[in-house]
Amino acid sequence: MPKKVGFLTRFGAKLDIPREALPGSFGMTLSGQHELVVRGCKKILSYDKECIALALGKTVLEIHGEKLFCTAFGARCVTVTGRIVSLTFEEAKK
Numbered sequence: 821m822p823k824k825v826g827f828l829t830r831f832g833a834k835l836d837i838p839r840e841a842l843p844g845s846f847g848m849t850l851s852g853q854h855e856l857v858v859r860g861c862k863k864i865l866s867y868d869k870e871c872i873a874l875a876l877g878k879t880v881l882e883i884h885g886e887k888l889f890c891t892a893f894g895a896r897c898v899t900v901t902g903r904i905v906s907l908t909f910e911e912a913k914k
Contacts, residue, residue, distance in 0.1 A: 846876040853904050856883060861898045864890065872900055875912065882908040 846860030858874060858881065865873040865880065867890060872883045888902035 846879070846881075848881075850904070853885075854901060856900045856904055856907075858898045858900070859896065861893075861896055864893065864898070869902075874898060878912050880910045880912050882910070884908065 846858060848856060848858045850856050858876070860876055861874045862877065863875040865875050867873075869888055870884065870886065872888050872890060874881045874883070883900055883904060884907070885905040886903040888900055888904070890898060891901050892899040
């Protein structure tokens with residue numbers, strides 16, 4: 821059975837709005853293993869040199885690596901630099 825498409829997704833598609841610009845959505849760009857830009861971030865949940873956790877609506881993104889550093893945070897956009905080893909997605913706990 822096809823997945824039901826929500827109103828905001830249909831509305832965004834008709835107006836050619838990027839998915840990560842819609843409420844509850846996110847997007848990211850990984851440049852090699854050394855820079856990650858995440859759009860749609862609501863909050864930094866935890867932060868240290870080896871793991872940064874970000875709240876992305878109903879999803880939590882954990883960035884694992886070495887010498888991780890948040891170089892920018894604003895307008896729902898986060899830039900993380902350092903040696904990125906892995907990314908983990910989890911459903912946010914209520």
